[in-house]
Amino acid sequence: MPFEVVSGSQAAAIAVQRVGVDLVAAYPITPQTAIVETLANYDAKGELGCDFVSVESEYSALACCNGAAAAGARVFTATASHGLAYMHEMIHWCSGARLPIVMVNVNRAIGAPWCLDPDQGDSLSQRDTGWMQIYCSGAQEVFDTVLQAYRLSEELLLPCMVVFDGFYISHTYEAVDIPDKEQVSKFIGPSNFKAQVVPGEPGNIQGIIPGEIQHQLVKKRSETMMFAPSLFEELNKSFEKIFGRCYRAVEVVAPIGAKTAIFTAGATAETVRWCLPKMEGTAMIQLRMFRPFPAEQIRSIIEKNNFERIVVIDRNCSVGVGGILAQELKAALYGMSKLPAVHDLILAGGIDLTGEMLGQMVEESDGNVKTGYKWGDELL
Amino acid sequence: MEQLTQDFLRTKKLPHIWCPGCGNGIVTAALVRAIERAGYNQQDVVIVSGIGCSSRAAGYLNFNTLHTTHGRALAFATGLKMARPELKLFVIMGDGDCSAIGGNHFIHAARRNIDLNAVIINNHIYGMTGGQHSPLTPTGMKATTAPGGTLERPFDLLELARGAGATFGARGNAAQPRQLEQLISRAANHKGFSVVEALSQCPIAYGRRNKLGGAVEMLREMKDKAVSVEKASTMDVDELKDKTLSGVIYSVDAPEFSEEYYRSIGKA
Ligand code: SF4
Helix, strand or coil: CCEEEEEHHHHHHHHHHHHCCCEEEECCCCCCHHHHHHHHHHHHCCCCCCEEEECCCHHHHHHHHHHHHHCCCCEEEEEEHHHHHHCHHHHHHHHHCCCCCEEEEEECCCCCCCCCCCCCHHHHCCCCCCCEEEECCCHHHHHHHHHHHHHHHHHHCCCEEEEEECCCCCCCEEEEECCCHHHHHHHCCCCCCCCCCECCECCCCCCCCCHHHHHHHHHHHHHHHCCHHHHHHHHHHHHHHHHCCCCCCEEEECCCCCCEEEEECCHHHHHHHHHHHHCCCEEEEEECEEECCCHHHHHHHHHHHCCCEEEEEECCCECCCECHHHHHHHHHHCCCCCCCEEEEEECCCCCCCCHHHHHHHHHHHCCCCCCEEEEHHHCC | CHHHHHHCECHHHCCCCCCCCCCHHHHHHHHHHHHHHHCCCHHHEEEEECCCCHHHHHHHECCEEEECCCCCHHHHHHHHHHHCCCCEEEEEEEHHHHHHHCHHHHHHHHHHCCCCEEEEEECCEECCCCCEECCCCCCCCCECCECCCCCCCCCCHHHHHHHHCCCEEEEEECCCHHHHHHHHHHHHHCCCCEEEEEECCCHHHHHCCCCCCCHHHHHHHHHHHEEEHHHHCCCCHHHHCCCEEEEEEEECCCCCHHHHHHHHCCCC
16 A cells, blocks of 8 residues: 655545545644645645635634534534634534534644643543544554544544644654545445435524433433444454554553553653563553543453553643543542552643653652652653 | 834844744834834833734733734733723734634724724735635635635725724835834824734745745835825726725724723713
8 A cells, every 4th residue: 555754734634635525624723734734735636526615713614514514514624722722612512413523633732821832631621522532643543543533423423533742743754554535435435424404304403402402412422422432443343454454442552561551642652652662561551532531441451451550641731630631540440449550740731751751750650559640840 | 212112122032033024023113113103101002912923023022012812812902901091002913813713803893992003914824824815815816725826805904994993094014114103103193993904025925825026026016006095096996906005094083992981980
């Protein structure tokens, strides 16, 4: 299969082109801009084959996707940081409307003050909006996850956010296996979800309902999303048959006898993967699917491997609490008979993770049964 | 005069980040001289900016400066003005910032006729993110989000503001910085919402893609196209085609919002 050297952002855009969408809504924001620019180039060459709407704000981008998806269109938009925060109302709205929208978010810190560096807090803080969220650790994963996101989204009628780190992934060039349209269509054909707005069938959608009905709808939405981890596993089987590679909602790299596992998501997982051979007795748990949170899978990985300590790398901070991944992990472990200690390294704002920091963190956690957290700058 | 202008700059923050040939520096310098010309005390002046290349100006200006979120500079400035009406506020925005994502705040600031001085650096493009078309990109011009030329029609920013209720509208350009300085100082002296559209060149993200030459060529064209309001009144429609009006386009008196508000307190 043809390998091309592309950036993470380009990989996302090419995937969208290969999937074949009906509408792209575009608004620039660093470090996402290259995605919509790549799509605009396809459009100019007549190779996008869809509507390309350049809107006046991120909010409008998602509203535009909502309208089009309600009419049965397969849609795409991309954003980052403040753009995602500005969409917040629409993010909830699209999930409540049960529209299969796929959006890429490229992680970047949120102000004030202004900062361009990667921090996953922008998307992690959207955890309660009813979107599936999948975090990628490299450009190949970005490409593949965009394809899979459409399948997940259209089968569950829930929107899906494909997330990757700004600059570390968005601006880094890697060799990516890029299948052609025909091959992609073996995995994902034309969209066939039911349109909500149908000419000749007038109806009022997204209107006002009483709380009792809203209760039912939220329940249904929540129950539906719980199918995502098993569906992800299923569709990765067919993905593997076509493309020869596959992913898990939670991945584990565990050398025999490892007692400590590093738990992280996104580009840091790639850093950890590279450092592991030098870190004897240390494993890694890479979280891909953050929403829904695959608690069962994580518990069974920890139980099976007998991990005694988990070191979480959190490229974010919920101020007043600590790292978000650590919070989620601790909640997932609740009630386990052999509870591992959870240590958290917080890289919020945007500082690099080095092998030395990792080593120090693992060393300090060694034998330490007390759960706690550390700031990245304390290890520099 | 020279020394005072230097005092208005945070010289430690220089050199600036703008590309060689960028018009943002020319407009910022005109603003500094206009503030000086208006005779304001340094401590009474507040600069509010949005985000984008143009909005970086706030970081270089030695006043109280507030660098805000995309498109919202006027909303921040409205709060500031209402809390401290005696302050002199200049709001620096770019064309994308002001007229796209910030379009709503722009029309409502105009509608209220609140005493803010909006200086919009219009280089027809989103520069900082690398050249996407904005609501002020002329139809047919190229951008990364419109590689074949944009099909959309641009706003006439000053007419938009006038329609929304702005009481002062002027247009200048980076090729005629002295005139721009005068226009900004007239805006400063005007009570109510004033808009100065400062046409400027972005040779990097706009000029290059549209084959408009470098900064010199772009400035020359800007100057050639500019026709003063007075001169325009002697020209017919054909002669005015492809020209841009410069100078004070409108200036009318109307009640100013913060004054009216404070006057109304206790009367209800
Ligand atoms: S990109 Fe354009 S507007 Fe921005 S600094 Fe460079 S020349 Fe100026």
